[in-house]
Amino acid sequence: VHGGSHVIFMCGIVAYLGAGDAVPIIVQGLQRLEYRGYDSAGIAVVKDSQQMVRKKVGKVEQLCKLLQNNPLQGNLGMGHTRWATHGEPSDVNSHPHLSSDGKLAVVHNGIIENEHALRMQLLSKGYKFDSQTDTEVLAKLVEDVMKTTNKSFVDAIPLALDAVTGAYGVVFTHSDHPDVLVGAKLGSPLLMAIGDNGDFFMGSDATAFAGHTNKVVYLKDGEWVHAHRDGSYAIATIKGIHVTPEIIELEMNLDSIEKGGYPYFMLKEIMEQPTSTANSLRGRVRPDGGSIRLGGLETEWKGQPIYTWIANAPRIVIVACGTSFNAGLVGRSMIEELAKIPVEVEYASEFRYRKSVLEKGCVLIAVSQSGETADTLAAVKVAKERGILCVGVVNSVGSSIARETDGGVYLHAGPEIGVASTKAFTAQITAFAMIAIRLMQAQGVPNDVTDPFVRCLAAIPATMETVLNSVNKQIEQLAIPFRYAQNFLYLGQGVGYAVAVEGALKLKEISYIHAEGFHASEMKHSVIALVEMGLPAVFVAMRDSTYEGLVTNIKEYVARGGVAIALTDENNNELDDVCEFVVRLPSLPVELLQPIISVLPLQLFSYHVAVLRGCNVDKPRNLAKSVTVE
Numbered sequence: 001v002h003g004g005s006h007v008i009f010m011c012g013i014v015a016y017l018g019a020g021d022a023v024p025i026i027v028q029g030l031q032r033l034e035y036r037g038y039d040s041a042g043i044a045v046v047k048d049s050q051q052m053v054r055k056k057v058g059k060v061e062q063l064c065k066l067l068q069n070n071p072l073q074g075n076l077g078m079g080h081t082r083w084a085t086h087g088e089p090s091d092v093n094s095h096p097h098l099s100s101d102g103k104l105a106v107v108h109n110g111i112i113e114n115e116h117a118l119r120m121q122l123l124s125k126g127y128k129f130d131s132q133t134d135t136e137v138l139a140k141l142v143e144d145v146m147k148t149t150n151k152s153f154v155d156a157i158p159l160a161l162d163a164v165t166g167a168y169g170v171v172f173t174h175s176d177h178p179d180v181l182v183g184a185k186l187g188s189p190l191l192m193a194i195g196d197n198g199d200f201f202m203g204s205d206a207t208a209f210a211g212h213t214n215k216v217v218y219l220k221d222g223e224w225v226h227a228h229r230d231g232s233y234a235i236a237t238i239k240g241i242h243v244t245p246e247i248i249e250l251e252m253n254l255d256s257i258e259k260g261g262y263p264y265f266m267l268k269e270i271m272e273q274p275t276s277t278a279n280s281l282r283g284r285v286r287p288d289g290g291s292i293r294l295g296g297l298e299t300e301w302k303g304q305p306i307y308t309w310i311a312n313a314p315r316i317v318i319v320a321c322g323t324s325f326n327a328g329l330v331g332r333s334m335i336e337e338l339a340k341i342p343v344e345v346e347y348a349s350e351f352r353y354r355k356s357v358l359e360k361g362c363v364l365i366a367v368s369q370s371g372e373t374a375d376t377l378a379a380v381k382v383a384k385e386r387g388i389l390c391v392g393v394v395n396s397v398g399s400s401i402a403r404e405t406d407g408g409v410y411l412h413a414g415p416e417i418g419v420a421s422t423k424a425f426t427a428q429i430t431a432f433a434m435i436a437i438r439l440m441q442a443q444g445v446p447n448d449v450t451d452p453f454v455r456c457l458a459a460i461p462a463t464m465e466t467v468l469n470s471v472n473k474q475i476e477q478l479a480i481p482f483r484y485a486q487n488f489l490y491l492g493q494g495v496g497y498a499v500a501v502e503g504a505l506k507l508k509e510i511s512y513i514h515a516e517g518f519h520a521s522e523m524k525h526s527v528i529a530l531v532e533m534g535l536p537a538v539f540v541a542m543r544d545s546t547y548e549g550l551v552t553n554i555k556e557y558v559a560r561g562g563v564a565i566a567l568t569d570e571n572n573n574e575l576d577d578v579c580e581f582v583v584r585l586p587s588l589p590v591e592l593l594q595p596i597i598s599v600l601p602l603q604l605f606s607y608h609v610a611v612l613r614g615c616n617v618d619k620p621r622n623l624a625k626s627v628t629v630e
Contacts, residue, residue: 012029012109016076016077016202026045030043033204033205039082040089041058041060041063044105045074050175051103053105054067054072056091083624092131104173106139108134110186112165141164166187169190178229180226180227184219184238191218192217194247196213215250222237223238251397264611267607277423280427287455291441294434294435307442310341317343318343319367323424324376327425327429328365331428332344362388364380365391365393367394368394370396371392381404393432409435411427418618430460457590460593475605483612483613489530490516491538493540493546496540499540500520504516535561538566538567539557541566554575558578563580
């Protein structure tokens with residue numbers, strides 16, 4: 001297989017083989033994958049030696065209505081939510097797609113780069129196409145291989161995929177083989193889950209199977225799997241090399257991906273951050289101080305523990321996208337100030353194409369909630385090709401970045417379903433804090449120096465609980481007048497800058513209000529030109545080393561007609577007469593950890609504004625949760 005692309009798309013795959021009814025299992029899985037971003041949905045079930053297909057443009061809800069009027073039943077099937085890449089969103093372009101004889105069905109995430117050449121080749125042989133998709137080409141390609149080589153359905157799959165250039169997570173079924181489910185992966189996530197009763201599930205995300213099983217096998221690039229109703233399965237490379245599977249037991253349960261009484265996943269995930277942060281710290285940090293334990297950095301690389309290499313690195317490069325990039329900004333401050341190691345933060349999409357200088361001993365830290373972000377994964381591969389130690393900071397166990405990196409730190413924040421990241425951001429900052437303190441300890445800094453940081457970190461979940469309970473109602477009221485805003489500015493300094501840009505990102509992601517975050521110190525150089533009567537701005541103005549300059553910025557902003565909202569300390573009344581609104585927060589004894597607290601009201605503000613504007617908070621338009629289109 002020629003895998004020149006690292007493209008991964010916003011689609012979702014669910015497939016099932018077992019004794020149960022496939023339809024409700026697949027539909028439920030598709031509903032759990034709706035956060036990924038899509039424009040159509042479909043399902044195919046094998047029944048009485050026939051492929052029975054239902055698909056519909058729109059949301060899974062439309063597919064469910066179609067199934068109510070035209071029900072399906074069977075114990076082998078597949079489902080898909082599609083994000084259009086080849087051909088417009090339509091019923092005919094929706095997945096699954098069938099072979100010419102209607103016997104083979106396929107669902108596919110990714111892009112087939114040589115789709116046009118394959119299509120022309122198949123057209124010359126007399127094949128006809130109903131859709132504009134590259135996925136239908138896969139169905140006809142496998143069909144053609146079966147005809148021309150006289151291979152069985154299962155044996156034809158690797159031969160067909162060997163002719164494909166591009167990226168895919170793909171699942172096949174065949175009506176003449178109702179006891180077999182086949183999947184393959186190259187550049188787009190695909191996993192197989194194993195049920196207690198010999199049932200098999202395949203999909204792009206383990207959340208689809210929660211409640212059914214927690215035993216999963218993550219396919220690696222260039223691997224394929226065939227599972228059988230008798231409970232057997234086999235994994236091999238496309239080139240025919242047998243692979244011994246690694247079964248991973250995920251810490252995921254049904255409750256963790258349900259809303260738990262909240263109207264939206266986003267609000268649930270905001271409010272559960274005390275718990276998710278505590279889970280990130282559990283087993284690693286003791287309330288009374290002492291050594292930080294990060295098992296993923298104890299792993300040896302070239303004969304030494306990874307933490308030793310990092311502690312002695314001449315430079316660290318953090319690569320990430322979106323919210324993870326903003327967390328990386330805080331991580332840079334933590335590592336530089338505490339461990340005294342130079343750190344750069346780069347957008348992974350830029351790093352992978354730029355001819356970056358990676359000197360000997362340099363370390364790359366890749367940050368991604370899903371562990372599947374295409375640009376970040378590609379950046380890791382670039383660094384590894386140059387012999388650089390790569391460390392992952394990810395949430396999803398067994399994800400591509402977790403497997404590709406040499407070691408790292410899991411967030412243990414639990415599934416994050418809402419597209420706009422919240423608890424992953426605070427967990428990522430928490431992870432960076434633990435890394436920075438662990439590096440200090442590796443450098444020989446005594447515990448009496450590191451203990452104040454450790455104790456402050458251990459106490460953060462309780463502080464988060466207090467803040468969320470105390471400010472939510474105030475923020476809900478604050479959102480009312482600002483729901484009509486067309487533009488919003490966010491300004492901060494130091495680690496407060498990362499909070500500002502993250503606050504702006506959250507607001508524009510889910511409310512569609514144009515919002516931008518800026519360094520407050522740059523206000524005189526550009527931002528002040530934007531200020532006009534009534535333009536709202538949030539100032540992250542905690543009483544830290546940057547506070548005095550921020551007060552001056554606020555006064556200059558208000559003097560030009562802007563409306564200022566300030567985040568500041570609980571006992572600070574200095575800004576009451578200057579700002580239109582003041583939100584007071586506990587001030588932590590360690591300034592570097594303050595973003596974990598300061599970001600909470602901004603997450604709530606974005607949420608309440610979006611709800612008042614009638615936006616779909618969990619599934620904002622044009623965005624996907626865990627995957628990036630190149």
